[in-house]
Amino acid sequence: MLLALLSYSVLNSIENYGKQAWRLIPLLNASGNVQMAIDRWLLEQHQSGKHPPTLRFYTWSPPAISLGYHQRQYPECWENLIWRDQQLDLVRRPTGGRAVLHQGDLTYAVITSGMAGSRLQIYEKICEFLIQGWRSLGVELRYGTAGRGYIHNPNCFGTATGADLVLLDGAKLIGSAQLRRGEAILQHGSMRLQPDAALFAQVFNTESLTTVQIPQSLSLEKIIAALIAAACDCFVMQIEVQPLSQFEWEAIFAEL
Helix, strand or coil, X not given: CHHHHHHHHHHHHHHCCCCEEEEEEEEEEECHHHHHHHHHHHHHHHHCCCCCXXXXXXXXXXXXXXXXXXXXXXXHHHHHCEECCEECEEEECCCCCCEEEXXXXXXXXXXXXXXXXXXXXXXXXXXXXXXXXXXXXXXXXXXXXXXXXXXXXXXXXXXXXXXXXXECCCCEEEEXXXXXXXXXXXXXXXXECCCCHHHHHHHHCCCCCCXXXXXXXXXXXXXXXXXXXXXXXXXXXXXXXXXXXXXXXXXXXXXX
């Protein structure tokens, strides 16, 4: 038994040789203000050298509309929207872009550094794990192309830019946004899984919600597992699963 454990340890060390250590924070369901505070805090900690690169996935409860950092104009009715007896939160992201409705979606966040290139090139380097992960689930994605209406469209999923990922039929599956602090980068994005068409129409005053065709057999757990596996490959990383500690929660809540 001892020999077997030693052999496993040696093989594991060889397999992980040269891989960067990343932290994986387990799936977390919380309010939008809390989720954005976590992302900001992780970026600040990584920038200061106190925290390793991090990957996490999360959902929003209650549902929320997140505004891009520079998005100052939005309908007043967004401050009093009700869905299934819950008032929607209105939250400002630390990143740019347009408004995103977070209901029936899964959000990812990558906090890392040391990536060379333009903003779009860095988007593509990070988004590669999304493309690879969804491909392993039988879903092909490609980069979007911004149309003329992007600047005037308050809805992030109303148009797709080169930083977004769309299905082969053009329907936008993933919208991402990015913030850079020195060499440190926060990129997070929303994956539309089961959006409520009526709520979408109410929020954005439109009846056109492009249907996202995702196999019904794909559970949230299966999607996350595929994306983690792809991230390990794309970022050449060794992950350590580590929930937020009590000390970290206190530091995060102190910034709310």
